[in-house]
Every structure is written in C-alpha cells, then in structure tokens.
Amino acid sequence: MSYTLKIWKDFKNYQSTCYRNYAYASEGLRCMGSTWSPLAPLKGLGDDVYIIGGEPHAASTAGTFPEEAREDIVAAEVAGLGFHSCSYLKLFVGEVVRDQIGITDGTIKEGYPRPDLIWTTHLCNLHSKWYQEVSRRLGGVPLYPIDMIGGGDAEKDPKIVNYVCDQMEEGIDWLERITGREFSDERFIKATRNEIKVLVLWGNVCALNMHAPAPLDERRLIALFPPAMVDRTTDAAVQLYERLLEEVRHMVETGESVVPYQRFRIVYFGLAHTYGHPEIARILRDAGAEIVASVYTFGTAGNFRGFVDKQWSWKPIDPAWVDGLDLSTRRDALTALAKIVLGWPTWQGVRSYWALEQMARAMVAEFNADGLLLAPTRSCETDFRNGYIAMQRIFKNELPTIEYDTETVDVRKMDIPGSKRKTELFVHLMEAHKKGGA
Amino acid sequence: MNEYASINEKLDWTGAKRIVAGIDVGAVSSKALVLLDGEPYAFSQVRTQRPGESAANALNAVSRRTGLMPENIHYTVATGRGRSQVTFARETVSEIACGAAGAVRIWGPSVRTVLDAGGESCKVIHCTEKGRATSFLWNDKCAAGIGRYMETFAGLVQKKVTEIGNIALQSEQFPKLSDFCPVYAQSEALDSIRSKVPLEQVIAAYHNAMAKRLSILVGRAGLKKDLVIIGGLARNPGIIHWLESILKVSNLAPKLEWDPAMTVALGAALFAESSYRGPESRT
C-alpha cells in the first residue's frame, strides 16, 4: 500500500504563493536571480521582497505548461540565443521575449513583471551571463553577480570563503544603493538562520532514504525541494520542512513508502527528468527499481556532512547545530552563509571531478545501491554534464551502470528512445548482477 | 529523378543574340539554366556525384534536349557548393547572391526574404527589390542536411520523396518529434513504430518538425515580407503547409510555371547575362 504525503498540498501552495507574489506584487521589491545563490541578504531589505529564481521557475514552468515551455525555448532561439545554451536559461529568456510568465498554479500572466534588481551567482560558464541577457532585454536591470569560485571542499578554504563573504558584503552596500532602502542586519541574520535551517532540514529528509524501503522516490523528491529553492529564508519555509521531516521520519518508523515495491535501489546522477518523463520512470517502476538517491534533488538545496577529512558522507547535519550557530554580527552571518552555500554538493562537483566521484561512491555505499544511473544533461554547463561520461568509465566494472543523455526542459534534445532502451538494459543488468552474473 | 530537362518551346536558340548559362552545382543535384537574350530557355537537373562531371552532365542534358552545344554558349557562371569544380565557367558567384537575384526575378521586387531550403544546407537571405543580397544566415550545424534526410526518411517509410509531402498533409494531429535535429527526429520516428502511430501521422510529424526547424532559422534571421522559398524542399507540399502555418504567412507554394529548384541557377544565369553584356548593364 503506497503512502500519500499529507504535507504535499502545503508545499504546492507555498511555491505558488511565492510566484504569485512575485508576479502580482503591486509594491515591494522584485528580485531575480539564480535561487542557487545566498538569498538571505535580499531579506535584509525588508519582508516585502519577492524572489524569482531561474532554475526552479524554468523547471516548474516546464512541469506546468509543457507546450508553452517548448515555445518559450523556440522564442529564445528565434531571438538569437545559442542552440546549445542552457535550456533553463532559454525557457526563462523565452518568457521575457514573449512578455508573459507562467505560474505553478496553472495560470499565465501577460506582461513580464520587470525585476527591480538581479542578485545572482556565477560558477558555470553561463550562470550570470543568463541574467546579463535578461537585463539587456529589459533595458538594463541592475545586476550583481557573486563569483561562487570553488568546487571540491571550497567551503574549507578560508581564502575562498572570505572572497565570497567580501563580495556579499559589498553586495549589501550595492543593494542599499540600488534600492535606497536601509539594510536591516536583524532581518538579514534571521533570514540567514532560516536559510541554513531549511538546507539542513532537507538534507535530513533525504538521508532518511538510506532506509529500506526508501520512504521517498525521485518524483516526490523533485517536487519537494523547489520550495527550498524558491524562498528558503522564511519562517514558513522552516516550518514546512520541519513538518516534512517529522512525517518522513514517521514513515520510516512504520516502514512505509510512497512506492513500497523496491527490488532495486538506484543512485541517480543527473537533473531529474523522470518527473517530466513518466514513460522512463514506468520502466523502472514496473521492475521494482526506484531512484532512492540523486545528487540533484539532494544537493541543489541541501547540505550534508560532506567532506570530513577528505572523505565525503551523505549523513545529515543535526538541525540543532543551526540553532547553536553564532550569527551575532553581519560578518558572522555572511561567513556561515558562504560556507553553507559553498558546501552544496552540486557545486562541489562542478569543478572538481574527485569530489563528484567521491559523492557517487559515498552515495552508492550509504544508500546501498544496486545500480548507478548517469544522465548528463545536454545543455547544462554545470556539474550535470561534467565528469559524467568519465564516471561511467570508472563505475561500469564495479556495479551495473548506465548512461544516457537527458535534458532539463528541452524535450527536443532528450533521448527518449535511447533512454527507454538503456533503462530496460539497466534493469536486465541489475537482475543479472543480483544473480551473481553481470 | 536522375536526369531531367525542360525547355521553353516558344524560344529558338539559333536566332538568339545572347546565349548564357548558369550552373548550380548543389550538394545533392546539379542544375543548368540557359537564357536566350535574357529569357529562360532551357533547364536541366542531374544528381551531383563528381561536381565537375555533374556540371557538364547538366549542360549535356540541355544539349540533348535542345541541340544547343556548350560551345554555343557565350558566357557561363557557376554557383553552388561545387562551383569551384566547374572548369568551363567564366566566373563563379555564391549561391547566396544567386538565390536573391533569381528569386526577385521570379517573384518580383516585393521579395525581401528568401529561404533556400536545399539538400545539404539551408540559408535565409535578405535582399533588396533589385535582388541584391544584403545579409544571410546559414543553418547551424545541427540543422544541416534536412533535404537529404527527407530523402532518407522517404526510404525508411518506403515512399517516394515526391509523394511523402502530400501524405504529410493528411494529418494535423500527431505526437511531435524532435524539431531540433534530423537524426533525433529520425530516431524518434523509428521509435514511434513501437507506439503504433499511424504512418501518415509519423510522416506529418516529421514534416512538421523539419518545417519548425526551418522556421526557427527564418525567425532568427528575421522574417521580412515577402518571404519566398526556393530549393528542393520548396517542392514539398508538407513542408510548405507547415512553414505557412508556423510562420503565419501564405502563398509559399511554388508557381505552377516555375520549379523553385531552378532559382539559384537562374540567378547564376542572370549574372552571366550581365557579365556578358558588360558592366554598364549592372543594376
């Protein structure tokens, strides 16, 4: 009997409310940028700060309006964007070009709401160039990119942590200049604690999937982390994730799962596509194979123990640690924030093959995986493509490993036939492996 | 169609003052077009295999049809991807300039955008009312070979390339194929055998996808009206239908009296005509 999450609706509502606030806010501040950035500084400007983030927005638009999404991407290409650029980016810019915005509640608002400022990060080749293009198209929106230098265990490198802190500190002056508002450290510090808390709570939820049966599947995981991406600085967000953790803990205690039939446990590296492409998920499900751990859903907006003396672990961080953090000064808060953000698994893998490999090894071991599924994203300039091919080379002889191309939101580039073929083969190889064959 | 030649019976070359030829050595087929005193007289088309030979073959096809011998031709201009191999041409001009010149000669001075949908490449050309190219966009690598892949696709569905275009008109509803890359589209089409999609729908979907890809190139270059389409794919009603509906334009269908695949060769012939008459004739 598969379990139904009680908290599901509240998550959807939280997400939609955030987008509605951004789309329809009559006053207050509209802030745009990768929500894959430290968000708390924005909240130092007040509670009436509404955020829209590139990746989560593009992803949810594609999830909510597949056909619109396809047209958005085409519109961006017609507008001259690169045929091989990030398709999250193209979908996002496509909405600007078409002067409309889709909201997760299923409505489309005519007239693209112009942001007051753009606050974002830069790590891959495109992250901040994305918003340069948006800014250009909207006639020059002030843009502050933070150089998220690093990869590997950057969060342990004081020179990098300081570099990121200094940029945020200057960023705060910039925010005051641009908005003419006074920056409240009190608000900022509160938001910082919330932000870190949510990231740690999500890490705890994910780690519970180490149990068998894993309480959550990829489809739920991909739907449950966006709120943390959209705006994780609020009390509401913290409460959501506390309640989620509670509920999933209870599932584990009672041995329940959203998909109880789990013959094979799969570790997945790639942007979640099984959500948008049930036909692939179905092949796995029919064979009782479930993705129980994935670096994208876990590590994009979640923190774990990570590197402890050069050894990676997906074990969770005790949420109480967050309450104990000393955030008495602005610099304290910035430092804590820089460390937590630099500690995101997805980023540590971007520019460090050894970190990526260690994460994969740890995930396979800690989540007791029967197979490794690698799905590099064709258009992704970050770690959702880097190193993946080499990983197949490295892991293939250790456990059943399959690799096929996928895409974030551009269905035109997905390898549906190939991924179906290879998924069937994957199941076959895991069967054989269990029997002591392949 | 391995060799084909047509002739304007109303004209007679024996009395002509100026006999010039345009040779368009394309990636898939080579065409020759002869002007008599500036009027289109004969046209031929052969497969391109060895560009030099194919160019000659195209001209010979005209000779066989008309008795007009290569030595009777006063001036020849070569164009197309294989133009450098046409040893008997007096000069060469790019298919961009020729496409613009030819299109305006056929469709008139209102033409501003020419979509040349050929066998191996697609170009979008902007031009003046006098047929001078002012800018162009060449297909990106992922949109190469749409024309030849259409032939291959016809083979896979076991139809003639001349008939699939009409079959494509039979369905408006179908599961979409990738409109990013012909190889993906081909693979997805083959995969749709499994989902038992009716063949005419697969054919329609493939045309829709390729037309979508072409329309992205047109949009990217900028659609200035009037738009006309030339090249081999312009003969394909399915492509025309979907281009019209995607780009929201009309009358893309070829003129009855004019084979759009001849347009670039006509342009080359126009260059030959003006070169033969001398610089003063240049517009």
Next chain:
Amino acid sequence: MKESSEAIIEKFRRITQNTHEYAKSLKGKGRLLAGYMCTHVPEEILYAAGIIPLRILSAHESQAMTRSYIHETYCSFSHDCAYQGLQKNYDYLDLLVHSSSCIHMAEAFNVWVRFAGFQDKSFLLTFPHIIHTKRAGGIMVESYREFKQFVEKFAKRPITDDDIERAIKVYNHTRRLLKRLWAFLRHDRSPVTGSDVAAVTLAAQVMDKQECNPMLEQLIERLEAEPGKEPSGVRLMVTGGACDDLRIFDLIENLNHSTNLIFMDSCTAARYFWFEVPEDRLDKLEAIAEGYISRIPCPAKDNVPGTGEKKRFRFIQQFIEDYKPDGIVFLYQRFCSPQSMDIVALKPIIDMLGIPWTELELDTTVPVTQFGTQLEALVEIIKRVAP
C-alpha cells in the same frame, strides 16, 4: 645576406606545425616544460623559475575516442586537447598547469589528470570566474602565492622578486612586439597578411620567449623596411573563441575576391597578449594579477558586478574603430555557450554600425566549401554584388 620576412614567417609557421619537435628541442637544452590549456595561467611565475610554459594545442584530427571521456556537447577544442593527452603526445611535459577556466577546457584538464598520467605532475590554480569583482585581484594574489610555492618546490629553487620582474619584462616585451606586428594590419598595403600574423601569434604561445623575441624583432624590422603588399581588398575582422586551426585564417585570405584578415579577437590570438603587466612594482604578484585582470576578458568570466556590463565589448568596439573592418566573422567553437551569449548581444551593436557579418561554427574539421561560400557571400554583400 639577411633573412627575408617570408623566411622568418616560415620559421614561425614551421614551429606551429611541429610544436612537439620544437618543445623537445628546448628539452634538449635541459629546460623544464610546463603545458597549460587556458591563457589565465600566469606564465611569468613559471618562467621566473626557469620553466618554459607552452600552450597545449589541438591537432585537428577528427576522432571519436574522447567521446567516452568528455560529453558530446563540449567544444571540439577541448575534445581535441584531451585527445592529445590520451595519445601521450605531450608526455615530454614536466608539468601540467591549469587555472579554473571555462567548463570545457576544465574537462580536458581533468582527462589529462585522471586518464593520461598527469595526476602527480599537475597544478590547478584557483582563479576567479568573474574577473571584475573588487576582490578578484586579492584572491588571485593569494592563489598565485600558493602556485609560486608549488613551483619553487617543483623546480627545487626559490623564486626571487628579481626573477619574477625579469620574467615580467620578457613577457611584456613579447606582448609589445606582437602589438607592433599587429599594428601593420591597421594600414592599407600592409606588408604582412593577417593569416601570417595569426601563425606568428600562435607560434609565440608555444615558444621560449627569449627565442621568440629576437625573431619577432627581426621580422618587424624587415617588414618596416618593405613596401606594402597590393592595395588591400575587403577588410575582415574575426571575433570569437579559441581557434588554433590556421587553415581557417588562410581560407579567409584566399577567396575569389581580394580580402585581408585585419584582426582576430580570440584567446588564441589577440586575447593572449593584448595587455601588459605593470613593471617595477613592489609586489610582483599583485602586478601580475593587475595585468591579467586588464586583459580582454574571456566571455565566460566577463561580468561587471553592479551593472552587468561586458567589458569585452568595449575592446571589440575599440578594435573596430582602429582597424576599420568592412565585415565581421563570428568564429566560435560549436557548443561554446559563453560565446553565443556574447554574440546575441554583439550582433545588434555590429548591425548598428552597419557592418555585415557571418558566423562560422567551428568543429575539428573545416568544411572548406561551406565556409568558403559563407565568406564569399559576405564579401559579395560588402561589395554590393548583383547582376
């Protein structure tokens, strides 16, 4: 009898054709060699320790063997460079140095380190991904310091400030000479062709600067003495990404129409040397950082915090003003996303200036008739050709 400019250029060209042979000749002289894949590596620090830095170049050999190491959608330059490692073509290198670069070249570096035996003889410099942050200089100095310590340990000798100052001056000299060479292209009747300048510039990236500089001086001296070549034809400027395939530049100057290649804005051409490191500063590493920040930015790192401006565009507009191109060729690696993000914003500017352009999408192979047609069509448009 003095060597003619042609003879000197031929020498440079031969070096670009036989980079391994040339490098091994340096090794024969007992020099240590360090290869690097991205021009953000501070060559001065290596040079100060007596190590010759040379840029790892591709071989334009169409191969698929790297597809099982790097994803399809990485540029052909990174695939080709990775292949050179897997083929052991650079095994004579004592060291492989890289600075956090675009993701594509970073993957090529990873392949060398993981699969081509460079694990224990490689160094990755932490380098800003945004070159214009206020603190970029600061963190560069810190990582240069770490790098300097590594090099000292590797070369088993201390690197003094004087060593670095000497290296800075040698490299600045090369940069000034290259600028003087390029200056010929500004004028009508240039005594040197753009494709030759491209070849010389490429050679300079794999040469010991102490051998390179005298050759450059000689060449410039000869060229200054020579009358210009035939009046220039259509002036074409290249702007884009890495391209070490000289066949492209030769093609641009060997069309049916007379053309001159007058500028190449790319990291294998102008971006490599179009800056100087301040001399005689107290803090040498700070000076180097300042110099490298003042370069024509790589599109992947170009974003001014606060405004989001692309500084690279200022350079390009200046080059257009100074070198007066009739047409522009966007020459970029297929799959290089930072480039395409720049081109989409550059086109409107170029259009406003009324300069025709075309795009050449680079792969390992050169489709001569396609590129040739695109370029001839561009020239015809510039010359307003019509029947």
Next chain:
Amino acid sequence: MNKEKFFAGLDAGHINTKAVIMIKEEIIGHETVPTGFDVGAAAQAALYGALQDARVSRDKLSGIGTTGIFGDMVQAPPLDVIGTVPDYVAVAKGALFFNRNSRTVIDMGGNIHKAVRYDPKGDLLDVIQNDKCADGLGIFYTTMAKAVGLSEAELSESALNATGNRSIAIQCALSAQSDAIDLMCQGVDIGDVADAVSKVIAERVADMCTYMSLTKEIVVAGKLAESQAVIKHLSRLLKEDLAVLDFPEYVGAVGAVMSCGVGK
C-alpha cells in the same frame, strides 16, 4: 523427414526484419525485408521468404523465436512465437553459435550499435549501447553510398583503395554527411570520401567499445559488418583482431532460435 524439427528466428530491427529457418544447428533458409513501419507485415514477409528459401512449408515449423528492437511486436498470429528475447541477448547467443570461442560481439545495425560480453554459455556479462549522437550510422552508410552513386559493397571497395587520408566530423551522422558532401564538392576523390565515411563509423563504434573490457575472441555482427572498410578501421582503432561472422546480418535471428532453448 516429418520427424525433423524446423525452427524460425525473427529479428525485427529499426530498418530491416531478418528471418532464418533452422534445423538442428543448420541454417537452411534466410530472408531480409525492410521493416518499413509495419513490423507485422515485415515479419510475415521475411518469414515466408525464408521458408521459401528453405523449401519448407509453414506448417512444418515447430516454433518461432523473435528478437530485435521490435521483437516483441511480431507476436500476432498466425506466427506461433515460442519465445522473445532482447536484441543484446540474442546477438550474444547468435555470435556464440557462429563462433564457439567468441566472448564479445560488436553489433553494428542500421540505427543503433552495441557491444556485448558473455560467458561460454552465451549469458550476458556486460553490455554497452551507443550514445544518442551516434544513432543512425547504418542509415548514414547507405545514404552516403547513394550520394556518391555506388552500391554499399562498392563503397567499401573504393574506400579500401583510397590513397588520401581525409577526415570528416564525428559528432553525428548529420555532421559527418555534411562534411563528406563538402569533400565531394571540393572535388576530392570518391575513394577518399568513402574511406572517411567508413572511418567515422569505426571511430564511433570503437569509442563506445572502450567502456568495456573486450574479451577474446571478438566477433562482429550486423549489416555494417559486411563493410570491410569499416572493419579495417575498427580493428585498427581497437588494436584487436576482429572476426566477421558468417551471415553477420542474421546473427540476431539465429540467436533468437538459440535463446528459445532449441537447436540443441
């Protein structure tokens, strides 16, 4: 004669559907027809063609084993299918049938290619399938033969006689075709173009194979295996001796029979 047990193997691929008729360990008839978007009809046609070739009447068939990408779609009566196996299983069994010492088979089909490693019983040890961008290599080969006006056999022939050493893009069949045509338009000798075409196919297949340890003996199946030019380059790139199986196109179909536990 009536005691003899006849079995049929059907391999329904993307491009072609192949049928063999076997008695014991002997292939007595075979036939290939284009799949052409009607798997059922193609299967029937291939089967009856093979039966005619074997001079065996339909009712003598004791059973049919099917495989291939659409192997599970030919179940429609009157075909009495006794078993269906995935293409990678069949090709392993088939390869073992043709060569008892083989342990790895490289299968180069019309639209996809793969390599399979197996134990002495023909059971899977490892499988690798091609990347998306490497789809359609067989189709590409056929298209290029047509483009230069040669048969596929002639294409291989002229490639083997090539004098130059030309390269074309390896990104995908599309880029390769585009480059090959570019060479043609430069007036490059057809043999050199053919060689470049064969080389690019071998490059893609060889690269895929490097993911796996290829246990000896290594054999090659699939229609592309008929191209000596491709095999020459493939063996050079893998630095391995490759044995092309007899009837390379029918390895899957034979494997389908073997997989049904018959023919023993």
